[in-house]
Amino acid sequence: MTGDDLRDQVRDAARRSRRAAAGPAQATRADKDALLHAMADELVSRSAEVLAANERDVAAAREAGTPEALVDRLRLDADRIAGMAGGLRTVAGLPDPVGEVVRGDVLANGLQLQQVRVPLGVVGIVYEGRPNVTADAAGLAVKAGNAVLLRGSSSAERSNTALVAVLSEVAVAHGFAADTIQLLPCHDRATVQHLITARGLVDIVIPRGGAGLISAVVEQATVPTIETGVGNCHVYVDASADVDTALRILLNSKTRRPSVCNSAETVLVHRDIAAEFLPRALAELASAGVTVHGDESVQAVGGSNVVPAVDEDWDAEYLSLDIAARVVESLPAAIEHIREHGSGHTEAIVTTDVRSSRRFAAQVDAAAVAVNASTAFTDGAEFGMGAEIGISTQKLHARGPMGLPELTSTKWLTFGDGHVRPGS
Structure with missing residues (x-):
């Protein structure tokens, strides 16, 4: 033809x-x-x-x-x-x-x-x-x-x-x-x-x-x-996060269906909770078959089990059992990282601090923001639409599922x- x-x-x-x-x-x-x-x-x-x-x-x-x-x-x-x-x-x-x-x-x-x-x-x-x-x-x-x-x-x-x-x-x-x-x-x-x-x-x-x-x-x-949207979704673990809750949300966000656009591709961890959270998170991610691409702070905890992250990892939509991991100095630093590398799809915060959750929800520019919930919920069926035609990451006419x-x-x-x- x-x-x-x-x-x-x-x-x-x-x-x-x-x-x-x-x-x-x-x-x-x-x-x-x-x-x-x-x-x-x-x-x-x-x-x-x-x-x-x-x-x-x-x-x-x-x-x-x-x-x-x-x-x-x-x-x-x-x-x-x-x-x-x-x-x-x-x-x-x-x-x-x-x-x-x-x-x-x-x-x-x-x-x-x-x-x-x-x-x-x-x-x-x-x-x-x-x-x-x-x-x-x-x-x-x-x-x-x-x-x-x-x-x-x-x-x-x-x-x-x-x-x-x-x-x-x-x-x-x-x-x-x-x-x-x-x-x-x-x-x-x-x-x-x-x-x-x-x-x-x-x-x-x-x-x-x-x-x-x-x-x-x-x-x-x-x-x-x-x-x-391309789904470079983040889970940010705030200094005040309940560790068990954060682990549950991170594992669900990454491993439930890693091949879909609402899967988490990066985890950001506040430095004040890193020593408590990272050893357990790295162990559980490894048990689930997830390869972690970490910055120097994450590598210091995980050793040879962590792949050194390169610049491209922060922008990657892996759609696989891979995740980038970074320790950040503060909530504003996490928001800045998301602003620079996020795709505008779904961003999640795990925190027990109401002020942190409000600031994150107000300042993060994405089609969906999840507070103490998995990124996997950004889905037409979960939002009560029965199905979805797609998840829009633009701002005109339609945004989100x-x-x-x-x-x-x-x-x-x-x-x-x-x-x-x-x-x-």
Whole structure:
């Protein structure tokens, strides 16, 4: 297929999406919720079909030497399919954002104003690995009244094809166009370029993946984008922290699922608690298989069990069982380190000092700040959204986990009674 043929294929898919978008945009909440419940049921009933496709993707990834952390992102099992179905059901139970009145007023002249939520239209999602994104994105996009164009990675091609087949067939059975949920070709990177430059056909593009993918989409797109975040997340252990609590939070933040963006990548330890905290922390991290990249103070405690940290470690999103560790002089020093190296995703403090927690929460610039809680909670499902379309680290339109409201725009409705504006 030539470059022009591929461009035409993507733009034709986008045109079909625009036509299909009228279906979810005009559908009632009852119709959309029934669709989501049916999607969830069908995913579970056809899980063997999806898992068989996923097994082929996983086998191919391992044969290609893909790091195990990325294989974990790719892998599906019965529990993860059940989680995807549960997310769809939760989204079905959430209020419909379409038509919600954001604000309104009656002017002195009697003119009535309402700002209401409306669908975005055609939402493009570019993502790597993680086939669960396919179901999450489809469910959220449709509930918010949109059509969705999915461009997954070639590593998950079989999984995504099986998932979209299930979801699209259910959509058609419920009276929606088959093109409401579409999967774009994934073997040529030019597909992404054609999607993100289909201005006028695609209303918004959301990239989910590594720093390279996100930067490429944000920098090259002519379609508006929402930047989802690289997760260089920190856990700061304050001087007043309860050591047992700090250890529990650190281990959960790092080891629960190291391959996801809310995993902790750096631990900062106040010097006044370092002698008590570090020996236990290093021992427990080692027992969990975590490699610590430490500064000189951390090396002095851990010896040969600690890899000397280099400058690149403070900015690393490892997505693996690795963590950078530094002893800091003070709370302001921890905040300054985060300001310089953080990615604006999630930052956590462990402390028993209310003043420290308030200062950290006020001064740390991130989409989510956790006080005495694991970074792992920054997740759409945990925040009650059922699923998420991504975690935005930008500041316009959406920030943090993005659910249904973030997949809408607004328009103003003006109700008059023959009103005309006086003057010139």
